Amino acid sequence: DQQVKQNSPSLSVQEGRISILNCDYTNSMFDYFLWYKKYPAEGPTFLISISSIKDKNEDGRFTVFLNKSAKHLSLHIVPSQPGDSAVYFCAASARAGGTSYGKLTFGQGTILTVHP
Amino acid sequence: EAGVAQSPRYKIIEKRQSVAFWCNPISGHATLYWYQQILGQGPKLLIQFQNNGVVDDSQLPKDRFSAERLKGVDSTLKIQPAKLEDSAVYLCASRRLAGPSVQYFGPGTRLTVT
Numbered sequence: 399d400q401q402v403k404q405n406s407p408s409l410s411v412q413e414g415r416i417s418i419l420n421c422d423y424t425n426s427m428f429d430y431f432l433w434y435k436k437y438p439a440e441g442p443t444f445l446i447s448i449s450s451i452k453d454k455n456e457d458g459r460f461t462v463f464l465n466k467s468a469k470h471l472s473l474h475i476v477p478s479q480p481g482d483s484a485v486y487f488c489a490a491s492a493r494a495g496g497t498s499y500g501k502l503t504f505g506q507g508t509i510l511t512v513h514p
Numbered sequence: 515e516a517g518v519a520q521s522p523r524y525k526i527i528e529k530r531q532s533v534a535f536w537c538n539p540i541s542g543h544a545t546l547y548w549y550q551q552i553l554g555q556g557p558k559l560l561i562q563f564q565n566n567g568v569v570d571d572s573q574l575p576k577d578r579f580s581a582e583r584l585k586g587v588d589s590t591l592k593i594q595p596a597k598l599e600d601s602a603v604y605l606c607a608s609r610r611l612a613g614p615s616v617q618y619f620g621p622g623t624r625l626t627v628t
Contacts, residue, residue, distance in 0.1 A: 402556075430615050441518070441605055441619030442557070487556050491615040500545060500615045501570060504556030 401425045402490050404505035411512050417475040419508050421488035424469065428490035432502065433462060433473045436485045445486075446473070478512045485509050516540065518620035520606050526626045532594035535623045538587070539608030545569075547617060548581055548591050549605040557605055563589060564611070596627045 403422045411417045419433075429450040434442035448455040448462045448471070455462050461474045475482055489502040519538040527533050539546050545564050549557035560579065562570040566586040574581070578597070583589040593600055603624050607617040 404556075432616065434619075439621070439624075441520075441607075441621045444616050444618065447614060447616060489556075500609060500617075501547075501559055501562060502557075502615065502617060504558070506554070506556050 402488060402503050402505040404488060404508050406508050408509040411478045413480055413512055413514050414477045417478045417510055419473040419486050421471045421505050422469060423490050427492040430491040431464060431471050432489045434487045434489060442487060480512045480514050483510055483512050518606055518608055518618055520620035520623055522623055523621060524624050527596055529598055529627050530595040533596055534590050534592045535604050537589045537606030537620060540618055543608035544611040545609050546583060546589050547607040551603045551605055598627050601625055601627045
């Protein structure tokens with residue numbers, strides 16, 4: 399049961415253009431969403447997050463959009479840079495209640511390649 | 515602030531052997547997680563500790579995997595005996611007890627079982 403899905407295994411973008419990475423979820427209890435970036439031989443690094451009370455959160459070149467009715471979120475990177483080339487994971491958490499407080503459920507990841 | 519430390523970074527063992535991984539979380543982080551990441555997949559939670567107590571080990575294959583966090587700081591994850599399908603990267607993460615669910619990850623240990 400894949401509760402968080404990233405349906406695009408890879409994405410290739412030209413430097414300076416916009417990168418859009420997508421993520422869908424099925425569990426309506428999820429109320430906090432995160433994006434992580436992972437370089438080879440390193441652990442995932444936190445990038446940006448959004449609470450379900452918001453529909454947009456922005457941090458520099460990175461913006462995350464949340465559409466609760468569609469159970470869909472996306473990460474926009476503008477402008478894309480070659481250093482952004484990495485694997486991007488979306489993750490979801492149900493913050494309230496239960497013994498799995500703070501537990502993250504991850505998608506499969508999308509490999510982003512930004513060409514100079 | 516020092517990040518999450520893990521060792522070893524790489525390990526190669528034969529099937530049926532045992533192996534142990536070590537993790538030291540960020541200072542002050544009460545919650546510690548162990549994840550297994552198989553190539554091409556996202557990290558999958560194995561076990562979650564809060565201080566030295568287990569909060570969630572529902573995904574831990576308890577017939578061969580064990581983990582402990584005796585003093586509520588560093589933690590070890592053990593596999594005994596290892597199987598070929600245990601080849602993966604084992605990630606440790608930590609977070610503060612309160613506040614947003616942002617977890618901070620270590621570099622991981624890449625395990626190859628031959």
